[in-house]
Amino acid sequence: MHLFDRLAALGRFGLFTTRVIRRLITPPWEIEEISRQVWLLCSRCALPVLATTTPLGMVMALQGLVIFSIFEAEQYLSPLISVATFRELSPVLASVLVAAQGGSSFAAELGAMRIHEEIDATEVMAIDPIRIHVVPRLAAILLACPLLNLLGSLGGIGGGFVSAVWIKGHPGTLYWSELWSMTGGMDLIGGQIKALVFGAIIGLVATYEGFFASGGAPGVGRAVNRTVVTSATTFIVVNYFLTSALFGVPH
Amino acid sequence: MSPDRTSVSRTLVPDPVAIRIEELRKSFGDLVVLDGVSLDILQGKTTAILGPSGCGKSVLLKHIVGLLRPDSGHVWIDGIDMAIATPEEKLQVRKRFGMLFQHGALFEDLTAGENIAFPLRYHTRLTAAQRRARAQEVLELVEMPELHDRPTSALSGGQRKRVALARAIVLEPQVVLFDEPNSGLDPMTSTTIDDLILRMKERLGITFVVITHDIVQAVRISDWVGMLWQGRLVAYAPLPVFLHSEHPIVRRFLSRTL
Amino acid sequence: MSLLPGLARFGRFLGQIVWSTVSNPLPVGRALEEAHRIGVNSLPILLVVSVFVGTNLSVQGASAFSTIHAERYVGMFVALAGVREMAPIMVASMVAAKAGTEMASQIAVMRIQEQIDALEVMAIDPYWFLITPRLLGILLVLPALTMISIFTLVVSAYGVAITQLGLDGHTFLEQATATTHAMDLVYCAVKAFVFGLVICVLSCYHGFTSGAGASGVGRATNAAVVMAAVSCAILNYLLSELLFG
Ligand SMILES: Nc1ncnc2c1ncn2[C@@H]1O[C@H](COP(=O)(O)OP(=O)(O)O)[C@@H](O)[C@H]1O
Ligand SMILES: [Mg+2]
Numbered sequence A: 001m002h003l004f005d006r007l008a009a010l011g012r013f014g015l016f017t018t019r020v021i022r023r024l025i026t027p028p029w030e031i032e033e034i035s036r037q038v039w040l041l042c043s044r045c046a047l048p049v050l051a052t053t054t055p056l057g058m059v060m061a062l063q064g065l066v067i068f069s070i071f072e073a074e075q076y077l078s079p080l081i082s083v084a085t086f087r088e089l090s091p092v093l094a095s096v097l098v099a100a101q102g103g104s105s106f107a108a109e110l111g112a113m114r115i116h117e118e119i120d121a122t123e124v125m126a127i128d129p130i131r132i133h134v135v136p137r138l139a140a141i142l143l144a145c146p147l148l149n150l151l152g153s154l155g156g157i158g159g160g161f162v163s164a165v166w167i168k169g170h171p172g173t174l175y176w177s178e179l180w181s182m183t184g185g186m187d188l189i190g191g192q193i194k195a196l197v198f199g200a201i202i203g204l205v206a207t208y209e210g211f212f213a214s215g216g217a218p219g220v221g222r223a224v225n226r227t228v229v230t231s232a233t234t235f236i237v238v239n240y241f242l243t244s245a246l247f248g249v250p251h
Numbered sequence B: 001m002s003p004d005r006t007s008v009s010r011t012l013v014p015d016p017v018a019i020r021i022e023e024l025r026k027s028f029g030d031l032v033v034l035d036g037v038s039l040d041i042l043q044g045k046t047t048a049i050l051g052p053s054g055c056g057k058s059v060l061l062k063h064i065v066g067l068l069r070p071d072s073g074h075v076w077i078d079g080i081d082m083a084i085a086t087p088e089e090k091l092q093v094r095k096r097f098g099m100l101f102q103h104g105a106l107f108e109d110l111t112a113g114e115n116i117a118f119p120l121r122y123h124t125r126l127t128a129a130q131r132r133a134r135a136q137e138v139l140e141l142v143e144m145p146e147l148h149d150r151p152t153s154a155l156s157g158g159q160r161k162r163v164a165l166a167r168a169i170v171l172e173p174q175v176v177l178f179d180e181p182n183s184g185l186d187p188m189t190s191t192t193i194d195d196l197i198l199r200m201k202e203r204l205g206i207t208f209v210v211i212t213h214d215i216v217q218a219v220r221i222s223d224w225v226g227m228l229w230q231g232r233l234v235a236y237a238p239l240p241v242f243l244h245s246e247h248p249i250v251r252r253f254l255s256r257t258l
Numbered sequence C: 001m002s003l004l005p006g007l008a009r010f011g012r013f014l015g016q017i018v019w020s021t022v023s024n025p026l027p028v029g030r031a032l033e034e035a036h037r038i039g040v041n042s043l044p045i046l047l048v049v050s051v052f053v054g055t056n057l058s059v060q061g062a063s064a065f066s067t068i069h070a071e072r073y074v075g076m077f078v079a080l081a082g083v084r085e086m087a088p089i090m091v092a093s094m095v096a097a098k099a100g101t102e103m104a105s106q107i108a109v110m111r112i113q114e115q116i117d118a119l120e121v122m123a124i125d126p127y128w129f130l131i132t133p134r135l136l137g138i139l140l141v142l143p144a145l146t147m148i149s150i151f152t153l154v155v156s157a158y159g160v161a162i163t164q165l166g167l168d169g170h171t172f173l174e175q176a177t178a179t180t181h182a183m184d185l186v187y188c189a190v191k192a193f194v195f196g197l198v199i200c201v202l203s204c205y206h207g208f209t210s211g212a213g214a215s216g217v218g219r220a221t222n223a224a225v226v227m228a229a230v231s232c233a234i235l236n237y238l239l240s241e242l243l244f245g
Helices: A002-024 A031-071 A074-115 A118-124 A129-167 A172-178 A185-211 A216-247 B003-012 B057-064 B087-094 B112-123 B128-141 B157-169 B187-204 B215-221 B239-243 B248-254 C003-022 C028-066 C071-112 C115-121 C126-162 C169-179 C182-208 C213-244
Strands: B017-028 B031-042 B046-050 B072-077 B097-100 B175-179 B207-212 B224-229 B232-238
Touching: A002 A129, A002 A185, A031 A074, A031 A129, A031 C071, A031 C213, A074 A118, A074 A129, A074 A172, A074 A185, A074 A216, A074 C028, A074 C071, A074 C213, A118 A129, A129 A172, A129 A185, A185 A216, A216 C028, A216 C071, A216 C213, B017 B057, B017 B207, B031 B057, B031 B072, B031 B207, B031 B224, B031 B232, B046 B215, B057 B072, B057 B175, B057 B207, B087 C115, B097 B157, B097 C115, B112 B128, B112 B157, B128 B157, B157 B175, B157 B187, B187 B207, B187 B215, B207 B215, B215 B239, B224 B239, B224 B248, B232 B239, B232 B248, C003 C126, C003 C182, C028 C071, C028 C126, C071 C115, C071 C126, C071 C169, C071 C182, C071 C213, C115 C126, C126 C169, C126 C182, C182 C213
Parallel strands: B046 B207, B046 B224, B097 B175, B175 B207
Antiparallel strands: B017 B031, B017 B072, B224 B232
16 A cells, blocks of 8 residues: 555656656747746855855865875865865755755745645646746756856855865965866766756656645645655765766776 | 723623723734724623624734734733733633634644643643543533544534534633634534534533624624724624614624624 | 844744743653654655765765875775764754754644644643654754764765775775774764754744745745754854864
8 A cells, every 4th residue: 555655656756757848848938937937046045055065165174184184185175175066065965955945945836836726727727837837947946056056166165265274274375276186077067967967856856746735734844845855865865876977986 | 992882881781891901902014903992801791793804803812812912902801911911920811711713723633532632631630531531521512422533634614613612611711712613614503503602601601702703693692792893893782782783884794684 | 134133033932942941841751752753754764865975975085085096095084074074964954854844844834723822822831832842852863863874874885885996894994993983973963962953943933933824834844944954054064163173
């Protein structure tokens, strides 16, 4: 029974995904609504993303100095921060925050629409609710995630600088001159690929949970809860495989 | 206080006052909801407060139990001003009060019986079995004896109202407040609830305050009726006097009856 | 902006929690129930996440250290980054996502359905009834969850190191245990304790102050998880500086 429910939910998610993607790749697109959602998402998420990646960059510098002072290899501090930020910290953390802020607000908005029968009303008016409510949100998150990832990277590197140079007295010129010594184009591109994949996961999970919310106001709360938990868990799992595939050690 | 209202209440009323409301004012931002409301609610009587929806009836009730703090004015209960009462004083008053919320406000994760036994658990020394028995007793009083173990989420609107009513009276309060006991119910269930209130009135001798927009209900159950309109109490009188009031708003409300 | 009144309101909320907790009997039974529920609900996702964060750390460490030919330090890297930093903040984020949002949405629903008002009218302190058990529960269970997560993370990192990465298992463990002191675990528990406090208080606050209707509940839940995640990240830095700096 339990297992059957889960399989049914998975099937419904698959169906929903194909319905959404089919509309995502065919016109007409609600350009105006998409740009509004991009703006909304960026303005809602920018501050939370910065406010988490910066302190994590600072922590990395703090612990990094512990490691590198053992080897007397402090010139490796900023390259380590830069690589870790572009590859891992920023894509994962920015996405966690986009899930918490953007994804959960998608679920809350769509869930409230469902509960208030707005989605049914749209359908009765012969308007496709997926095209006007779901697709713009998914498109917006795909566009916004790389931007927010870039912002998160700046936050991580800036945070590392503040902690290492201003607080711990690591030489500032060394920090900047060595920053790019180990970071290649692949790190930037790989990070952006991660951000896009995570964005897609968040967008699909959030709109699915919101679109099929049921059971009044508590149902909306549950939809938000499940969105954050499911998307965060999923992309931490996916992240391991992406890291191995994109940056894995060649034997 | 408007002069005619005071003269009525001073001459016609021998009963002691249970709740005295004086010049109550409350705004939410720019929205003035209560604009100087005064009335005396009499001990052992049933008082109905009528008014169109959105006129501030629920807000008035929440001031009585101290859930809202007025911008100015007083609510006197047993010498305590609920407007400025300390938490301890509020507790002291509330332990003698029962309140039926507009939508029941039942705890969704408990059964009907557990909802009713809830105040007993925190305010009496009864054992679990005694609480169960008492909850069942009150359920029988509201004519829903079979609901004891039903999950709250499985109750219909009318059942919810009655279970909430049972919870409100389980501690045998001296004052019971009802916020729209009939809203959202069909006429049959409404009548049953009215009968229930009437029966409790005889048996328990409690002070009832009933907020309603249902003139039929007000006529059936109340001794005194007040009319709230645009933040003011435009009429307040014993039922027979109220029914012959010349006030235009009251006449408009009454004209809807038959 | 409405920053100052908001802070004042939050301050009063905190004071009320403290006052209600100390001036009423301790709800021991319900606190244990909450601890059990939070633990059981969060454990599965925490295990999954810990496994994959551990494996990822190993891969990441190996790839970073291979450029300077110092792969033998992967164990140390996992211990430093994983135990001291990743595990506490990761557990906090997942518990904020799972249990925090649940607290926020449950309490918000109780607020909009006037159940909190009903508690007050029944002369039952809603702070004591709703927040105290959740607070005690999360404070009890979060350090334990963090320890479980640390263990899982290190084991999975070790697994990947010796299989996928072909590193020497003995060196890995030696490095990892040499870097992790008993005090580190105590510090992690301290972090977990603080994060638990922050998650619970913020989630309950947003639930208590929820706006009306289904959208109010949604917004409260949303705000709770974002505020909790951001606050934990910032506090994590301050605590690391204080404890390990
Ligand atoms: N907490 C609140 N914040 C802002 N406005 C409120 C609040 N409570 C009630 N109101 C407003 O006060 C007015 C009266 O509400 P209420 O007393 O619930 O009406 P009713 O007479 O139907 O019970 C309404 O316009 C409502 O929107
Ligand atoms: Mg009302």
